[in-house]
Amino acid sequence: MPSDRSPASVGSAAPPSSDPIAEIVTDRERAREALDPFADLCILATGEGAGPPGVRPLVLRDVGSQGVGLLVSETSPKWAPLAAGRCELLLVWLSIRRQYRIRGGLAPMPEARLEAYWGQKVHESRLLDLYYGAFQPQSSPVVSRERFLEGIARLRQKHPAADLVPRPALLRGVYLVPERIEAWRGSPDRLHDRRRYSRQGALWVEEVLVP
Numbered sequence: 001m002p003s004d005r006s007p008a009s010v011g012s013a014a015p016p017s018s019d020p021i022a023e024i025v026t027d028r029e030r031a032r033e034a035l036d037p038f039a040d041l042c043i044l045a046t047g048e049g050a051g052p053p054g055v056r057p058l059v060l061r062d063v064g065s066q067g068v069g070l071l072v073s074e075t076s077p078k079w080a081p082l083a084a085g086r087c088e089l090l091l092v093w094l095s096i097r098r099q100y101r102i103r104g105g106l107a108p109m110p111e112a113r114l115e116a117y118w119g120q121k122v123h124e125s126r127l128l129d130l131y132y133g134a135f136q137p138q139s140s141p142v143v144s145r146e147r148f149l150e151g152i153a154r155l156r157q158k159h160p161a162a163d164l165v166p167r168p169a170l171l172r173g174v175y176l177v178p179e180r181i182e183a184w185r186g187s188p189d190r191l192h193d194r195r196r197y198s199r200q201g202a203l204w205v206e207e208v209l210v211p
């Protein structure tokens, strides 16, 4: 956390915007410029029915009016609650004293965009995505690390270069389309500015929250 005298606290003076998505896009750029290690990460929390909740970091893909882009395996435990909207996404950029909590539903990522992300993946990452469907689902227990690596080696033999690995249909590109965004703008005096934005048609209704 930056100290109250850090240059980052200057950023908290920026006025709130009536378009929270545009604000997130701008803030992410600021976080990137500040070399924030979380600029390209988010934290996904899911409600797992009667079981305990789940929480994990994911790479934050593109963000805009289309929503917040994520790449996940349909085989993973997070998929069902995510698809059902039982989730909240956290963006936290301490370098600029901003936090966003986002809820909403899912929309599919256009094929071309998903293919472009697939194109950025290195060979091993592609093999891993393939492994979930060919051998075992993501996050399932495997007999040993060696057994897992044997599976990867078999896939590597079959697909010896990155561009020979077929993109598995189980790799899902999705957008979380915000219906509710809660913004936290840190203030050096600790009376942080919190606002909740709820989508109503094309507009956002804004409420100020007690910090």
Ligand SMILES: Cc1cc2nc3c(=O)[nH]c(=O)nc-3n(C[C@H](O)[C@H](O)[C@H](O)COP(=O)(O)O)c2cc1C
Pocket (backbone or CB within 6 Å): 041, 054, 055, 056, 057, 058, 059, 060, 071, 072, 073, 076, 077, 078, 079, 138, 139
């Ligand atoms: C820095 C970092 C980035 C990650 N990015 C992704 C990602 O983009 N997609 C993904 O499915 N898992 C990603 N993971 C792994 C997840 O945190 C998690 O361990 C995995 O998806 C299994 O989660 P689940 O068992 O709750 O479904 C990432 C982990 C780290 C540490």
